[in-house]
Amino acid sequence: MTIEVDYRFPPGVDPYKQAKIIAVGQTVGTWDARFAHREKALRSHLGEVLSVRTDPQTGCSIATVCFPEANVENDISSLLVMIFGKYSMAGAAKIVAVRLPQNYGLRPKLGIAGIRERLGVYDRPLIMAIFKPALGLSATDHAAILAEVADAGLDIIKDDEILGDLDIAPTLQRLDACREVIERVKQKTGRTLLYAINLTGRADTLLEKARLLVRQGANALLLNVLCYGFSVLEALVADAEIQVPIFAHPAFAGAICAASDHGMAYSVILGTLMAHGGADAVLYPAHYGSLPFDASEEGRIRNILRERNVFPVPSAGIHPGIVPKALADYGQQVILNAGTGIMEHPDGAAAGVTAFFEALERATKGESFALEALPPGPLRRAVEKWGS
């Protein structure tokens, strides 16, 4: 099996020359007569230029290079080194697509099906909130916030990605405080609420901490994959002790993906590589949220993730008023993740959650979200604040 990579070059770059440099320079390199006895082995590791096409309108070219799977270790890190390691420094080129063999890398342990099963919710998008303010609260504060949103029926909550294992609210203390709320909700209502707790630290301590957290009752984990490393994600996924969903956060993705002629497409990093890295759910910016994001790129991420049973989590600027659009665009297999869109509801976080469920019900029935059509209550208050 081979790995296919599409490199996009801006006008003025010779795509044939560059594709050849990649196919040779990112694999075996050159050799001379001294290695004639290894000719066959060396040749079997070479990359190959499959096609080069230039868009007459933009002048941009896309070259497809294929690489032998034998050159890499069935993981994302060695793949990154091969397809873009040194070449990333060679000039203007952006990786816009990576096609991997189906069995390359890992699959989510739980993914869409497993997360739905844990929650017992099968027929609607899941609603996820983020603890806000992002940091500066105590573990007890976190538990108090959780109690509010839990009683309103929230499915999942996550730490803000910048909240690490800080003195003011150590990770284990947050877990202990929040677990009590989760257990109470379970006993009272039978409902499960997932808390994706943020994993931080050096690779070794992070992995140990993950096991400890799971032993102590953590039912979901959050990882800033691009800041800690795909190798860390893969270690978590491969760990038999960790049987809880891993939520991958896109922090730092813009540093790799936002430039037009350098780096890699968002759909490669947050789609293909996360999906083959074994994440159970992947957060990414929703195109009608607060971050600038291309709708077609978002669509690609969503499709790539779903194809491997990974839950897409459109995020950033999500609020109850966008639910009809989200349902129409995203369908049911999605986790709607709102930070301020829940936590800064004018009537409090619980009202923020209720507003989302009202919105889901109303949107499913096809009812209007025009302000004058909305009855008094949390949804109307949300739409008054954030629009629809």
Add this chain to the structure above:
Amino acid sequence: MTIEVDYRFPPGVDPYKQAKIIAVGQTVGTWDARFAHREKALRSHLGEVLSVRTDPQTGCSIATVCFPEANVENDISSLLVMIFGKYSMAGAAKIVAVRLPQNYGLRPKLGIAGIRERLGVYDRPLIMAIFKPALGLSATDHAAILAEVADAGLDIIKDDEILGDLDIAPTLQRLDACREVIERVKQKTGRTLLYAINLTGRADTLLEKARLLVRQGANALLLNVLCYGFSVLEALVADAEIQVPIFAHPAFAGAICAASDHGMAYSVILGTLMAHGGADAVLYPAHYGSLPFDASEEGRIRNILRERNVFPVPSAGIHPGIVPKALADYGQQVILNAGTGIMEHPDGAAAGVTAFFEALERATKGESFALEALPPGPLRRAVEKWGS
């Protein structure tokens, strides 16, 4: 202590507004009256805009934002999340400098002083080679190549960064085969030769493998830090069993650093973050090598690394003819790293190493590198091929 970060914005971006968004949005976020009782704690975690200045010539602005050290975990990964995590996706902005407290993060266990001590070489740049072809050779082939360059007096050799733990030449087999050569050289000449062997795999298996390799006699390690994660580098540095130098490879740096208005400067990633991540030596493109690289950015990397006793390793396109320029520009505290510049010498790899030592001697004496001035021999043959 605080952490200071310089963000550069292109013309047309409001730097005051963006700096404020960073200072608040990448720390606490906003809060309302419900959190009045936590006002003091929340406020203590906020970032602050220190200055904004616009270059009247270019229209670019640089905003300096400072962050409380209490928001992060004294490591690189949590730092990346804080200073650029979500904001990296917010629009055009490039991080061009990061100033960390002296005691932030880690220091190299060996660094310049320690590597020199291991080698017993104090008075000249070190010479480093790379196994070529990059992959497709057997472990025995590697040992045969090593024997050639070892006898010529090479200081350090490294795997090509794309050579993982592949069936054709498993990492441990490469070590075993090459260790015999290293031991023979030691017995015969008393000289130490370092072999920076490439560490790959999932975070957990990589760390185990590193310990195993060191137990089996590995005397240096190579890590593609940006593909495997700073958290993995830090775990290696913190590991008491690993008392050998760690060479950090810049593979993938261009994906983060090459764009003008996105990502982070090379000097931040390959300088500041590697130096505070605990690497002993850091490879980066030399500005007169084969990759396009800015001389002033290279100078910044070199200075930042040396300030923390980290060995700068200018690479890519280095050959014997550039030694006079390298000595003049870089001074002695540098490792000159040549791949093809040694391995593809017309008279073989051993002649490639000899050519470097000839070049060092000649350059030190201030003798001409003009072709007509060079006596017959390896240096002349190298200059004939690659120029000076």
